Amino acid sequence: KNAVSTVIPAIAVRSEAVYTKVYEFIYISAENNVINLKCCNLSMQIETEIPAFVENNGELLVPGKLFAEIVAKLPSDETVLERVDDTVKIISGAMNMKLQTIPAAEFEGIMPATSEMEIKIPEGTLKRMILQTSPFALQDNSRPVLKGVFIEVFEDELNMVAMDPLTF
Numbered sequence: 001k002n003a004v005s006t007v008i009p010a011i012a013v014r015s016e017a018v019y020t021k022v023y024e025f026i027y028i029s030a031e032n033n034v035i036n037l038k039c040c041n042l043s044m045q046i047e048t049e050i051p052a053f054v055e056n057n058g059e060l061l062v063p064g065k066l067f068a069e070i071v072a073k074l075p076s077d078e079t080v081l082e083r084v085d086d087t088v089k090i091i092s093g094a095m096n097m098k099l100q101t102i103p104a105a106e107f108e109g110i111m112p113a114t115s116e117m118e119i120k121i122p123e124g125t126l127k128r129m130i131l132q133t134s135p136f137a138l139q140d141n142s143r144p145v146l147k148g149v150f151i152e153v154f155e156d157e158l159n160m161v162a163m164d165p166l167t168f
Contacts, residue, residue, distance in 0.1 A: 003037050004071045006048045011064040012041035025061035026068075027107045028081070030054045038109060039064060043148060045110040058083055059104035067099065119158060129160050137162040 004026070012023030027038040033054050038047045060083055071079075076093035083089075087098040133149050152159040 001071050001074070003035070003048045003050045004068050007037045007039040007046045008064060008068045010039035010041055010044045010046040022061065022102070022106045022108075024064055025102065025107070026064045027059070027061055027104060027109070029057075029059035029104070030081075031057040038107075040107075040109045042110065056083075060088060060101040061104055061107055062088055062099055062101055070097070070099070117153065119153060121158060129158070133160045133162040135162075136164050138164045 007026060011026070023039075023041050027036075027040075029036045029038075030052065031054060033051060034049050035052045035054070036047065036049045038045065040046075070090065074090075074092040075095055079090065079092040081088055081090060083101070084098065086101055088101050089096070089098050130149070137149055149160050149162045152161075
C-alpha cells in the first residue's frame with residue numbers, strides 16, 4: 001500500500017501538455033525478489049521498490065488510479081499478483097479479481113541523468129524547501145514553464161524557485 005501511494009503523485013492527468021494515456025498507468029516490474037513501481041508524467045517520475053517473493057520475473061502496466069484504489073482496500077497483508085495474458089490477477093484474503101493491463105514496452109520514463117551528483121542536506125530541509133516554494137508554482141497549463149519548481153545546485157548551495165505571476 002505504501003509503495004503505491006508513494007508513486008501515484010507522478011501519475012499523469014489529461015490536462016497536462018505532455019499527456020499520453022500510458023502515463024495514467026503504474027509500471028510494475030518484478031525480478032530478483034524485488035518489485036519496482038514507477039509512475040511518470042514526463043515532468044516528474046517517482047520510483048520505489050519493495051522486497052517480495054518473485055516466482056516469475058516480468059513487467060506490466062496497470063491502470064494507476066484504479067490499482068491504487070484497489071490496493072488501499074486490500075483485506076490482507078499478503079497479496080499475490082499473477083500475470084495472466086493481458087491481465088493481472090490480484091489475490092488478497094478472500095478477494096480475487098482481474099485487472100486489464102497493457103504491455104510494459106509502451107512505458108517510457110524519464111532518462112537517468114548523464115552526470116552524477118550527490119547532495120546531502122539536513123533532515124527535513126528539503127521537505128521545508130518544497131513546502132515553501134511549491135504553493136507558488138503556476139497551477140494551470142497556460143505557461144508550462146512556470147508550472148514547476150526550478151532547482152539550482154551551485155557548489156555547496158541548493159536553491160529552489162517557483163513563480164506564479166498571479167500571486168505578485
